[in-house]
Amino acid sequence: AEYLLCKKDFHNKKVLISAGPTIEKIDPVRFISNRSSGKMGYELSREFACRGAEVTLVSGPVNLPPPSLVKKIISVESAIDMEKAIATHSENSDIIIMTAAVSDFRIKNYSTQKIKKDNIPTLVLEKNPDILKELGKKKSKNQILIGFAAETQNHKENAIKKLKEKNLDMIIVNDVSRKDIGFESDENEIIVYSDGEEYRLEKNNKRIIAAGIVDYIYNKFF
Numbered sequence: 001a002e003y004l005l006c007k008k009d010f011h012n013k014k015v016l017i018s019a020g021p022t023i024e025k026i027d028p029v030r031f032i033s034n035r036s037s038g039k040m041g042y043e044l045s046r047e048f049a050c051r052g053a054e055v056t057l058v059s060g061p062v063n064l065p066p067p068s069l070v071k072k073i074i075s076v077e078s079a080i081d082m083e084k085a086i087a088t089h090s091e092n093s094d095i096i097i098m099t100a101a102v103s104d105f106r107i108k109n110y111s112t113q114k115i116k117k118d119n120i121p122t123l124v125l126e127k128n129p130d131i132l133k134e135l136g137k138k139k140s141k142n143q144i145l146i147g148f149a150a151e152t153q154n155h156k157e158n159a160i161k162k163l164k165e166k167n168l169d170m171i172i173v174n175d176v177s178r179k180d181i182g183f184e185s186d187e188n189e190i191i192v193y194s195d196g197e198e199y200r201l202e203k204n205n206k207r208i209i210a211a212g213i214v215d216y217i218y219n220k221f222f
């Protein structure tokens with residue numbers, strides 16, 4: 001029944017979405033990660049699927065039910081796992097949206113045995129691949145590539161820098177310094193940047209924000 005509620009303006013479009021955090025293991029029982037509930041990516045997946053798109057969702061560990069009508073959900077843990085899952089599905093996707101809070105670093109000195117608490121470890125980190133930047137390098141002609149930017153300051157400047165450096169068609173800024181929106185919140189407020197254009201979606205439920213983003217994508221690119 002839910003399917004009937006949406007217009008089918010993304011019928012036959014293939015949409016690839018990443019969501020949630022990645023986790024980078026320290027030992028079998030410990031990890032480092034990023035704050036992310038996955039809600040924004042799940043709501044986007046749900047909205048696209050309702051509007052007729054064929055959605056593939058690549059998700060880090062989250063506490064959310066699978067979004068309705070999304071047929072393919074691939075669960076991953078680390079950034080490297082996410083990179084592989086995305087690479088498998090990126091080529092024939094019409095739209096790719098990275099909402100995931102990818103860990104920028106992974107543990108270089110992973111311990112296969114549980115570290116005992118009196119042996120306080122020194123963590124050695126190494127850089128993870130920038131999944132979105134790699135997608136930007138091999139972007140095909142009609143592919144639409146969209147990123148999120150998590151910022152605490154200089155939002156516009158930082159976002160536009162990411163838009164250019166990653167060869168994106170559009171970037172959506174989250175103000176992660178605000179306590180009332182983002183992360184575990186059900187609400188968000190965002191600004192979209194694409195070639196010189198700025199578009200603001202005022203604070204609202206993430207489901208409504210997702211619908212606003214998908215409307216914007218339709219009007220801008222289709």
Ligand code: CTP
Nearest residue numbers: 098099100102128129130131132147148149150
């Ligand atoms: N991203 C990615 N792979 C990474 C890091 C980030 O694909 N290793 C993606 C995110 O999913 C997001 C975009 O890049 O869509 C921007 O992520 P963000 O953390 O805001 O920016 P970074 O480029 O990682 O830079 P920094 O954290 O230093 O601000």
Ligand code: CA
Nearest residue numbers: 101102103104
């Ligand atoms: Ca980052």
